[in-house]
Structure formats: C-alpha cells, structure tokens
Amino acid sequence: MTDPHPVPSSLPTVLIVGAGFGGLKAATALKHAPVRVVVVDRQNHHLFQPLLYQVASATLSPADIAAPIRHILRTQKNAEVVLGEVRAVDLAARRVDLADGTGLSYDFLILAAGSRSSYFGRKDWEGLAPGLKTLDDALEIRRRFLLTFERAEQEEDPDLRREWLTFVIVGGGPTGVELAGTLKEMARLSLPREFRRIRTDRARVILVEAGSSILANFGTGLSEKAVVELERIGVEVRLGQAITGIEARAVQLGGERIPTRTVIWAAGVAAVPLAASLGLEVDRIGRLLVEPDLSLPGHPDVFAIGDLAAFLHGSGGALPGVAPVAIQQGDCAANNIVATLGHRSRQAFRYRDKGSMATLGRGKAVAHIGHLSFTGYPAWLAWLFIHLMLLVDFRSRVFVFFEWLWAYLTTQPRARLILRNGPRPGAGEPSGKDA
Amino acid sequence: MTDPHPVPSSLPTVLIVGAGFGGLKAATALKHAPVRVVVVDRQNHHLFQPLLYQVASATLSPADIAAPIRHILRTQKNAEVVLGEVRAVDLAARRVDLADGTGLSYDFLILAAGSRSSYFGRKDWEGLAPGLKTLDDALEIRRRFLLTFERAEQEEDPDLRREWLTFVIVGGGPTGVELAGTLKEMARLSLPREFRRIRTDRARVILVEAGSSILANFGTGLSEKAVVELERIGVEVRLGQAITGIEARAVQLGGERIPTRTVIWAAGVAAVPLAASLGLEVDRIGRLLVEPDLSLPGHPDVFAIGDLAAFLHGSGGALPGVAPVAIQQGDCAANNIVATLGHRSRQAFRYRDKGSMATLGRGKAVAHIGHLSFTGYPAWLAWLFIHLMLLVDFRSRVFVFFEWLWAYLTTQPRARLILRNGPRPGAGEPSGKDA
Structure with a gap:
C-alpha cells in the first residue's frame, strides 16, 4: 500500500473525513493554525442538505445547493482536498485507508462523515x-x-x-x-x-x-x-x-x-458504518460516544462531530443530527486541536440552540x-x-x-427534468405494464 | 396490444415522433389547425442542443437548456404529449408501436427522432x-x-x-x-x-x-x-x-x-435506427430520402424532417443536421399537412441558410x-x-x-459537480489503479 499523500511540510496533519457542515467548518476554522489540513470526501462537493428536498421537487438544480470542496477551500493555503472514500481507520498507526488502496496519515483526525438513511434492518x-x-x-x-x-x-x-x-x-x-x-x-x-x-x-x-x-x-x-x-x-x-x-x-x-x-x-438515519468499524462504543444508531471535548474515549487525537457523534453530556440525551450542531462541533474540535498544539487546555463542547x-x-x-x-x-x-x-x-x-x-x-419550477431516462433504452425504466 | 390513446375527437391525428427542434416546431405550427397533435418522445424534455457542450463543461445546469415538453405545449389545447420510445412504424396500418407495448394510431406522421453518435461501425x-x-x-x-x-x-x-x-x-x-x-x-x-x-x-x-x-x-x-x-x-x-x-x-x-x-x-452522427427500420431508401448515414415536400416516397401521409431526413433536392448534397434545417422543415411539413386537409397543393421545401x-x-x-x-x-x-x-x-x-x-x-462556472459518484460506492468508478 503506497502513500501518495506525503506530508510536504513538518507541520502536524489534521485529517478531516467528510466535508459536510461539520467537516468544512473544522477545516476553515484551522485556516490560520500551524497545521496542514487534509479534507477527504467521497463526493467532490459540499452539499447544503437543508435544501436537498427542493432538488427532489425540481425547484432547484444541483449546482444551486452544492459547490466543489476545492472551490470553497481554494484560498486556504494550508488545506488540501482528496476525493476518496475512507474504508478503515487504524487508530494505533494513525492512518486511514481509502477504497482505492491508498492511505492517509494524520496527527489529528476529525471524523465528520455523517449519516445515511436507515431502514431499521429492513x-x-x-x-x-x-x-x-x-x-x-x-x-x-x-x-x-x-x-x-x-x-x-x-x-x-x-x-x-x-x-x-x-x-x-x-x-x-x-x-x-x-x-x-x-x-x-x-x-x-x-x-x-x-x-x-x-x-x-x-x-x-x-x-x-x-x-x-x-x-x-x-x-x-x-x-x-x-x-x-x-x-x-x-x-x-x-x-x-x-x-x-x-x-x-x-x-x-x-x-x-x-x-x-x-x-x-x-x-430514520444512522451513522455511516465507518463509525462502528472503529471498535469503540456506539449508540443505538451507530454513533460514536464522545468525551465532553468531542474526542473519542482513550484517543485524544481523534474527534467525532456531527451526525456520526453522540454527545451525551448535556441534558436530554444526544444532540439531534442537524447542521447547527455539526457546525458548532466542527468549530469546537478545531479549537481544541489548536489548544492542544499550544499546550492550553481543551474546552468542553456546549451547544447553543438557535x-x-x-x-x-x-x-x-x-x-x-x-x-x-x-x-x-x-x-x-x-x-x-x-x-x-x-x-x-x-x-x-x-x-x-x-x-x-x-x-x-x-408556480412553475424550472428543473422538471427526468434524467437517466434516455441513452440506454429500456434500462431499469418503470413501465406501465410490469414493476 | 392495447391502444391507451384513443382519438377523443373526430379530428385527424398528426403524430410527431421526437420533440427536438423539428418536431416541436411542427407541433406549434399546427396550433390552430383542425387536427389533434400527439407528440411522443423518449425524454420528457426538449433540449437546446447547441448549448449542450456548456453542460458538459459545467457552465450551465441541465435545467438551463431543457424544458419539459408538456410545459412548452401546455397552452396548446390540441396537443398531447406521450413519454415513450417508438420501436416500429407500421406504414400500412398507420400506427407506431412503443417500447412499453402500447401503440399510437395516426392519420399523418412526422418522423423527427433525430440522430445519434455514430462510431463508423466500431x-x-x-x-x-x-x-x-x-x-x-x-x-x-x-x-x-x-x-x-x-x-x-x-x-x-x-x-x-x-x-x-x-x-x-x-x-x-x-x-x-x-x-x-x-x-x-x-x-x-x-x-x-x-x-x-x-x-x-x-x-x-x-x-x-x-x-x-x-x-x-x-x-x-x-x-x-x-x-x-x-x-x-x-x-x-x-x-x-x-x-x-x-x-x-x-x-x-x-x-x-x-x-x-x-x-x-x-x-460523426447517423440517423436513429428507426429511420432504416421502415424499409425505405436511406443514405449512407441512415437518413430517409424525402420528396421535395418532405414526405416519404410513396407515403404522402408520412414526413421525415431534421437529422433523420436526407433532403437532396437543392444543390450540393443533403442539408446538414443543424437546428435551422430542422425548424424550417418542421414548419414546412406542418404547412403541407394543413394544405392537404384544405385540398390545396403542397409546397416544396426550400432552405434559407441563416x-x-x-x-x-x-x-x-x-x-x-x-x-x-x-x-x-x-x-x-x-x-x-x-x-x-x-x-x-x-x-x-x-x-x-x-x-x-x-x-x-x-471565470468560475458554477456547475462543477461530479454526480453519480456517491450512493453506491465503487460502482464503475475510474480509479488510479486499474482501468
């Protein structure tokens, strides 16, 4: 297994898995920190998920609510973007393995890979x-x-x-x-x-x-x-x-x-399977239980934020899987990494419900x-x-x-297009007769 | 085989196959004619093909250059739209068969199904x-x-x-x-x-x-x-x-x-295979040879226009497969149908190069x-x-x-999104290793 992503500098590497609300906020919060930021995502774009239903209902086009991660981070000189899917995390060796067989090393890891639809085992x-x-x-x-x-x-x-x-x-x-x-x-x-x-x-x-x-x-x-x-x-x-x-x-x-x-x-949603693959404690829907500072128990160099984290330290159970939680946690995790590098003490996460x-x-x-x-x-x-x-x-x-x-x-939304319907006739098309 | 599209009125039916530039023009040119217009296309949208390369290059979104055919024809009371793919034409019985097993009858037929990429047999x-x-x-x-x-x-x-x-x-x-x-x-x-x-x-x-x-x-x-x-x-x-x-x-x-x-x-392009399936004379790239009035030889009730027609009656070979030719031919075919219904003589097509x-x-x-x-x-x-x-x-x-x-x-086009990359990991994705 080769590592095509060598650290070009002597700065510590903060690897962020997932460029949703939490991951992207963590990345930008580290803009002026003395670290190398590597963002890995299996999509090339950040998605503004709260408006996704409007793409489904043909009011908006994909380009209206998504932007290339590279484009968002283009002026952040200490940030790199990798398109790839993380298959496994080796906590002891401090590296993640990608689906294409390559790997990425880290000094700090922020897991922000989110959730997926869950069908309750069906x-x-x-x-x-x-x-x-x-x-x-x-x-x-x-x-x-x-x-x-x-x-x-x-x-x-x-x-x-x-x-x-x-x-x-x-x-x-x-x-x-x-x-x-x-x-x-x-x-x-x-x-x-x-x-x-x-x-x-x-x-x-x-x-x-x-x-x-x-x-x-x-x-x-x-x-x-x-x-x-x-x-x-x-x-x-x-x-x-x-x-x-x-x-x-x-x-x-x-x-x-x-x-x-x-x-x-x-x-229903559940955390992406990557969360449970770490072998640490997860809740009923597969979210990683985190410490008050958002790190994983026993792994102060690894943080979990957003939809794949279960933060149980407030009143009333885990926080919901919504954008404001992820954004505030991304900020908190980034700040705690900067604090650690500066030999200052970390802050506990506190959610401000907007x-x-x-x-x-x-x-x-x-x-x-x-x-x-x-x-x-x-x-x-x-x-x-x-x-x-x-x-x-x-x-x-x-x-x-x-x-x-x-x-x-x-009352006439513009994007009422049926795509993937044409080029290969008859491929998986619902018809009036069967299905 | 059932016919789920009975003629609701006693008006003659003009069936238009394809809602590209030619077919759509023919349909709208018949707006006030005493006919029932049925437009069948395998896509739900009309596509402005001259700007398609800008969707490929991520400047425009699909919704910018395509509109639902139904939407375009919504106020044309004598027009109906059918989403379906034409598999065969029965010239003797005056009907076309769709891929879903249903059929559509016609009094006049306008074939405007266009062309496809041709790989010279490779x-x-x-x-x-x-x-x-x-x-x-x-x-x-x-x-x-x-x-x-x-x-x-x-x-x-x-x-x-x-x-x-x-x-x-x-x-x-x-x-x-x-x-x-x-x-x-x-x-x-x-x-x-x-x-x-x-x-x-x-x-x-x-x-x-x-x-x-x-x-x-x-x-x-x-x-x-x-x-x-x-x-x-x-x-x-x-x-x-x-x-x-x-x-x-x-x-x-x-x-x-x-x-x-x-x-x-x-x-290279060639006419869609439907053209050659009629058993009439076609040219080297599968286009139907048409009479000066755009009808098919021996079939005055059937017209071929646009990319799937070879009009050889001017000087210098067949006309090119471009939008203006299709649009002018759609207009001409519609007018010739109206003339026929009114017992007037048909006009020969004459291309005005813009x-x-x-x-x-x-x-x-x-x-x-x-x-x-x-x-x-x-x-x-x-x-x-x-x-x-x-x-x-x-x-x-x-x-x-x-x-x-x-x-x-x-210099930053908005639509730089890689789609069909996420939901089913590893499915047909080019990787750095193989391919």
Whole structure:
C-alpha cells in the first residue's frame, strides 16, 4: 500500500473525513493554525442538505445547493482536498485507508462523515423507498415523482391510475414534512395545465409518522399547526401509524394496504458504518460516544462531530443530527486541536440552540427561534431569508434567490427534468405494464 | 396490444415522433389547425442542443437548456404529449408501436427522432469515447472530465499524471471545436487555484480532425482563423489525422500513440435506427430520402424532417443536421399537412441558410451570417445574443444570461459537480489503479 499523500511540510496533519457542515467548518476554522489540513470526501462537493428536498421537487438544480470542496477551500493555503472514500481507520498507526488502496496519515483526525438513511434492518425496503441524503438521491426521487405522472396520463384503468398518483412519504421530521408539502404543491399548482387526462391536483400525498406528532422537536403547538397547514393544502397526515410493509406496488400501514408506486423514506438515519468499524462504543444508531471535548474515549487525537457523534453530556440525551450542531462541533474540535498544539487546555463542547424551522408549502412555515414561535407567512419569509444567508457562497445565494422568486411568481419550477431516462433504452425504466 | 390513446375527437391525428427542434416546431405550427397533435418522445424534455457542450463543461445546469415538453405545449389545447420510445412504424396500418407495448394510431406522421453518435461501425469505441447528444451524455462527460483532475492530483508518477491530464476530442465540427475551447479554458482559467500538486493549465486538449480543416462548412478563412484562436489558448489541433484505435488508456493516431484517459467523440452522427427500420431508401448515414415536400416516397401521409431526413433536392448534397434545417422543415411539413386537409397543393421545401457560428473559448468566436464573416469579440457577442434569443422560453433566457455573466466575470462556472459518484460506492468508478 503506497502513500501518495506525503506530508510536504513538518507541520502536524489534521485529517478531516467528510466535508459536510461539520467537516468544512473544522477545516476553515484551522485556516490560520500551524497545521496542514487534509479534507477527504467521497463526493467532490459540499452539499447544503437543508435544501436537498427542493432538488427532489425540481425547484432547484444541483449546482444551486452544492459547490466543489476545492472551490470553497481554494484560498486556504494550508488545506488540501482528496476525493476518496475512507474504508478503515487504524487508530494505533494513525492512518486511514481509502477504497482505492491508498492511505492517509494524520496527527489529528476529525471524523465528520455523517449519516445515511436507515431502514431499521429492513434491507429489502432500501431499493423500494429511496432516502434523501445525496444529490443522486434527490435526482432519483425527482425522476420517480415526475415519471409517475407520465405513467398515470397513459393509464386507462382508474384504479391503476390512482395507484400511480399516490405518494407515500415515511417519516414526519423536517425532511418528510417539507417534501410532502412541496410535492403536493407541485401536483396542485405546477402540473395541472400540462396534462390532458389526469387531474394532477387530486394526487394523494400521504405523510406517515409512527410517533404521535410530526416535527416532534419543534414543541409548543407548532406540530399541531403544521398538521393543520399540511391538511389545508391536501396532504394526508397519518400519525401514530407505522409502516409494516413496503412492496413494489403498495405499502402496508397497520391493517391498511395502500396501493402506490412511490414511497420515499425519511424515517430514520444512522451513522455511516465507518463509525462502528472503529471498535469503540456506539449508540443505538451507530454513533460514536464522545468525551465532553468531542474526542473519542482513550484517543485524544481523534474527534467525532456531527451526525456520526453522540454527545451525551448535556441534558436530554444526544444532540439531534442537524447542521447547527455539526457546525458548532466542527468549530469546537478545531479549537481544541489548536489548544492542544499550544499546550492550553481543551474546552468542553456546549451547544447553543438557535431554533428550528420547516416550510409547509407555498408561503407557509413553522419556526421557533429562541423563545419565539411563529407560523404562516412571517415564518416562511424568515425561513427564506435564513436559508439564503446560510448558503455557503455568494453565487449560490444569488441564483437560489432568483429561482425562488421565479417559482413563487409563476408556480412553475424550472428543473422538471427526468434524467437517466434516455441513452440506454429500456434500462431499469418503470413501465406501465410490469414493476 | 392495447391502444391507451384513443382519438377523443373526430379530428385527424398528426403524430410527431421526437420533440427536438423539428418536431416541436411542427407541433406549434399546427396550433390552430383542425387536427389533434400527439407528440411522443423518449425524454420528457426538449433540449437546446447547441448549448449542450456548456453542460458538459459545467457552465450551465441541465435545467438551463431543457424544458419539459408538456410545459412548452401546455397552452396548446390540441396537443398531447406521450413519454415513450417508438420501436416500429407500421406504414400500412398507420400506427407506431412503443417500447412499453402500447401503440399510437395516426392519420399523418412526422418522423423527427433525430440522430445519434455514430462510431463508423466500431461498436467497441462507444463505451470508451462518449458522444454528446443528450443531457445524460453531457453529465457523463462532465463527470469524467472533473474526475481526471482529482486522479491526477493524487498521482505521483509524472507519466501517469500526464496521461490523466490529456484530453482527446475527436471531430472538428462545431461540437468538437466548442468543447475543446471550453475545456481548455476551464483547465486554464477556472481550476488552477484549486489544486495543490498539479498545474491544471498544462492539461493537454487535443482536437483531432480527419479532414483537412475544422468547421469545414463555415468556409472562407474562418476555419484557419479558428485554428489560430484555438492554438492561441493552447488547444492542439491535429488536421488530416484519423483516429485508428481507442483503448482505455490511449488513442492511436496514425503511427502515434497518445496516452489518455479521456476521449470524447464528436466525429460523426447517423440517423436513429428507426429511420432504416421502415424499409425505405436511406443514405449512407441512415437518413430517409424525402420528396421535395418532405414526405416519404410513396407515403404522402408520412414526413421525415431534421437529422433523420436526407433532403437532396437543392444543390450540393443533403442539408446538414443543424437546428435551422430542422425548424424550417418542421414548419414546412406542418404547412403541407394543413394544405392537404384544405385540398390545396403542397409546397416544396426550400432552405434559407441563416449562417453558422461557433465559440472558441472566452470572448472568441467565428461566425458567418449571410455574406458577412466575422471573428473575435464581435462574433462572440453575436453568438451570445443569438443563442439567448433562440432559447425556447423566457425563463431559460434569464437564467442562462446570469450564468454566463457570472462565469465571464469570475471565470468560475458554477456547475462543477461530479454526480453519480456517491450512493453506491465503487460502482464503475475510474480509479488510479486499474482501468
């Protein structure tokens, strides 16, 4: 095994695995530190995941919410970027092995590789109900969603037509809620004039949540308010009902069988398998238990942050897998490395909750920020503004702003393209006859 | 075989196969005609093909140059859209068969299904050297292009590094020329600051043309001028040299062997196989020979237009496979159908040549319009303006304008994303070791 990434300088190497919110923040926080920063990610881009559902719903293009990691770090002279997938970590030898057979050495390691969709051990559901974690996932959901209307338009049998026009979204967290709202709005507002035989506005969008409320973390009445708003635009919200089966043409919901061709999974995530592969203690969903300073027990040179870390030192269990936690932890881990190099003591991580918000379709949202809860148009405007400001670079902000303005004024989002449909005819294409 | 598309009215059905420039023009030209228009295409979108190379070079996103066919025709009450691939035409029974087993009947048929990349019978070259005909093709070329720089950055061996950083584009028509110019400009202007080990500006872009000149149809000195401009930005132009072999890691160019990982095919097209399947006379590249009124010999109810038709009735052989020919033929075929229904005589097709133009990188182009030939910045501005005006709808114009303005001012095109790289690790990914 060769090492094609020799340390060119005598500076200690901080290796960061994953360029999501946490990893990228850690990298930029080390910009002026006396270290060499190496960021490794299996994608070439940082993804602004909170807007991923808008790529799935064809409002935004991938380039609107993603930027090459190299581009983001281009002026950070002490940073290098490696495109590669980490297969294993050798904690004793202080090196990670990549899928292509090469390896990377480190003095400090920050694990920030995030989470993936988890199907609670039901591997067979994975192919039937895509999750929404990557741009490829989003394009696949977009493709399936748009194709169902094409199939429905060509279907004569009213029962089969209803089957095509039924969408089941599993999981009532922010992703499931926002996806349900935006898909129903597309069927209701964007598509009707384009079809001659079907009433797209009658498409059923069913949001299934096994727990007793959607947006459970939002608290104080916002959950009930969100249900009211979703139902107002026609989303069917099923609370306290668990999916017990997913087939190619139906879901089983307790005793009820709902014929459908499209099931989207937003019900659960787990840490990437790399976390459990270390042989250290993990929680129920595979996240690494971390010390107050975010290092791994017994390994002060290794930190875990974001979705693959379980930070249990506050009140009320582990912190949720959201961007603000990852960002603040990335900053904390970077600062603790700098402190260690300067022979100063490390700080314990302390989370500052900035609030939560979710859209519920056109002009509607729920939000709580600090002690304030608000809903409707003001919450929606706040959501728009905050998400525009959080986008990682200026150019994304400009283009996303115009895309939103366009979609709002016309109800016609631009990106309604079915890709991967053409070049190799008949390859894995859902058809009206089989599946 | 069932027919799920019964004629709902007593109007004659005009079935249009393909929603490219020709098919779409034919459809819209029949907007007020007493006919039912059915447009069938295997993609859900109309593609503005002249800008496809900019999706490949990461300047534009798919949504910038493509729009759903349904969306374009949404207000045309007599038009229906079917997503499907035509497998066969039964001229006697007046029906076409789709890949999903259904069929569509017609009174008039317009074949406008276009062309595909042709490898002169070298089937084995197809997987090694992707062509540029669809959005999926463009995204695949973009992916390969961006990945090579990642591999080169991780490669220690200078010979292998040079191999990664060599790009061969086969074919000196407008597609090959524009692609060569834009890829060289990206390597020269956009990427350098993002890499730490490689000099991206030293990447070799080699444009190979078997004939004696590039842009051969442009005539009068523009071809020589284009060579000068391409060489000025560093593109190597090889004239009169034919590719004799393509392997995974090299091309054979006469006696010379050039190590490379990236070969792009822009050397030849042929009509889609549907054309030859009719059993009528076709030319050397599979195009249907048509009568002066664009109908097929012996079948006055069937028309062939655009890239799959060979119109031999002017001077100087068949017309080239370019958008203006397809658009004018779509109009003519539609008018001839209306004339036939009104018991008037049909008109012979007459092509009005509006000129040709091609970009040669940033701020440079060659153009001839009417009797005028011009080059450099004025030609480039004319190119920008005309292509913006030709984009099918207003929203694309606005967004493409801003993307171009952004790319020009910053030299940082936005869409540099490697997709289809993440979700299924190791699936068909070029690696530094094998291939």
